[in-house]
Amino acid sequence: MLVATGIAMLVAGHETTASMITKLFALLLSDRTRWESLLVDPSLVRTAVEESLRMDANAGLGMARYLTEEVEIGGTLLPPGTTAMCSMAAANRDENAFERASEMDLGRTPNQHLAFAAGAHACIGQPLARTELQGGAGGAAPQAPVAGTGDRGGRSTSSRGARRRWARGNYRCDGDVMNKIDGNPSRAERAHATRELILTAAERLFAEHGLLAVSNRQVSEAAGQGNNTAVGYHFGTKADLVRAIARRHLAQIEEIRQRMVADISDQTEIRAWVSCLVRPMTVHLAEVGSPTWFGRFGAQVMTDPTLRPVIIEETQSSPSLARIVAGLNACLPDLSDDVRAERFHMARQLLVHMVAERERALADNTPTPRASWHHTAAGLVDALVGLWLAPATNDS
Numbered sequence: 001m002l003v004a005t006g007i008a009m010l011v012a013g014h015e016t017t018a019s020m021i022t023k024l025f026a027l028l029l030s031d032r033t034r035w036e037s038l039l040v041d042p043s044l045v046r047t048a049v050e051e052s053l054r055m056d057a058n059a060g061l062g063m064a065r066y067l068t069e070e071v072e073i074g075g076t077l078l079p080p081g082t083t084a085m086c087s088m089a090a091a092n093r094d095e096n097a098f099e100r101a102s103e104m105d106l107g108r109t110p111n112q113h114l115a116f117a118a119g120a121h122a123c124i125g126q127p128l129a130r131t132e133l134q135g136g137a138g139g140a141a142p143q144a145p146v147a148g149t150g151d152r153g154g155r156s157t158s159s160r161g162a163r164r165r166w167a168r169g170n171y172r173c174d175g176d177v178m179n180k181i182d183g184n185p186s187r188a189e190r191a192h193a194t195r196e197l198i199l200t201a202a203e204r205l206f207a208e209h210g211l212l213a214v215s216n217r218q219v220s221e222a223a224g225q226g227n228n229t230a231v232g233y234h235f236g237t238k239a240d241l242v243r244a245i246a247r248r249h250l251a252q253i254e255e256i257r258q259r260m261v262a263d264i265s266d267q268t269e270i271r272a273w274v275s276c277l278v279r280p281m282t283v284h285l286a287e288v289g290s291p292t293w294f295g296r297f298g299a300q301v302m303t304d305p306t307l308r309p310v311i312i313e314e315t316q317s318s319p320s321l322a323r324i325v326a327g328l329n330a331c332l333p334d335l336s337d338d339v340r341a342e343r344f345h346m347a348r349q350l351l352v353h354m355v356a357e358r359e360r361a362l363a364d365n366t367p368t369p370r371a372s373w374h375h376t377a378a379g380l381v382d383a384l385v386g387l388w389l390a391p392a393t394n395d396s
């Protein structure tokens with residue numbers, strides 16, 4: 001009997017927790033803002049573990065229960081002698097029991113999930129399982145601040161040498177890398193990290209659902225902020241938030257463009273200028289690594305009548321873009337100013353929406369006409385050169 005109990009404990013206690021630890025990490029890393037929330041605020045580990053158990057414990061089909069007396073469930077009377085299958089997974093996502101049940105909220109409290117069942121036969125190993133899960137996530141996060149799920153096309157979030165900076169300690173999000181902070185993070189550093197979390201969450205949500213469909217409250221929640229007004233506090237209006245997201249990328253795109261423009265300073269061939277227009281965006285997205293959201297975010301903003309001017313304003317001040325416009329115009333002396341301006345608008349539409357199309361296809365795992373961002377750029381350059389060189393009808 002003792003041996004049988006020991007074996008039962010080993011089975012019940014090993015497989016369950018081992019697979020739950022793996023799922024816990026998968027859940028935290030599948031949306032990097034979750035992992036980053038944990039780095040910024042390690043005290044979230046307890047609620048994060050409970051939320052992971054709610055979202056994806058070892059539920060399987062459910063647990064069978066033989067009813068010895070009449071039971072009413074959801075208005076239905078089940079007579080004695082019934083065998084009922086209890087789906088813990090369904091119970092754990094019951095909208096009547098959990099607000100926004102399908103969303104993972106690392107700070108959710110209270111969280112009365114049924115991952116360990118309930119009643120007389122509830123899991124006796126739950127304190128041990130919780131200790132192991134909290135120890136796993138709480139211990140691993142600071143040691144692997146830039147961990148990823150490995151689904152980034154071979155580029156984990158450890159790109160740009162960040163992996164070399166792994167060490168024990170506190171971390172801050174700098175763009176897409178986490179940097180070590182000596183000692184406890186200061187108030188300013190915590191605010192910076194929170195802003196980064198909000199920017200990342202907002203960009204993703206806007207890209208996936210559209211600007212109008214996403215509220216500041218949803219952004220705050222997705223960024224793991226307990227306080228629903230975090231977006232307003234850190235950024236002000238939605239336009240300010242959109243501007244901040246755009247700036248994060250546009251600064252890097254401008255750097256790439258400046259380098260490219262400098263390399264062709266004596267070039268007069270139209271393809272070279274068009275390439276400078278297209279490639280900074282595709283090179284940047286390739287550098288960010290999969291998944292990206294900026295392409296779809298850009299397309300959403302460019303079709304929003306009130307927020308479109310924000311991005312236009314941000315790009316108009318670009319010195320390298322002004323240089324490209326001048327370079328292209330010099331290649332096309334026969335086109336009128338109006339036709340040139342019209343073709344710039346057409347080129348912008350094509351660039352913005354083709355990039356968003358590819359990004360969406362990558363996110364949906366559907367086929368793309370080109371194998372990489374590099375090849376996508378080649379196709380765009382071909383098309384845009386043709387567009388600029390097309391004869392203009394003079395019907396004014």
Ligand code: HEM
Nearest residue numbers: 012013016017020057058115116117121122123124125129
């Ligand atoms: C994430 C980890 C775990 C999960 C999700 C889990 C889940 C569950 C669930 C749902 C039950 C109820 C089964 C039923 O009523 O039919 C249960 C029972 C049980 N669990 Fe766990 N468990 C976990 C870890 C552990 C550990 C670490 C141990 C022991 C070291 C353990 C030992 C047991 C035992 C002995 C029972 C039977 C209790 C009884 O019938 O009175 N479990 N567990």
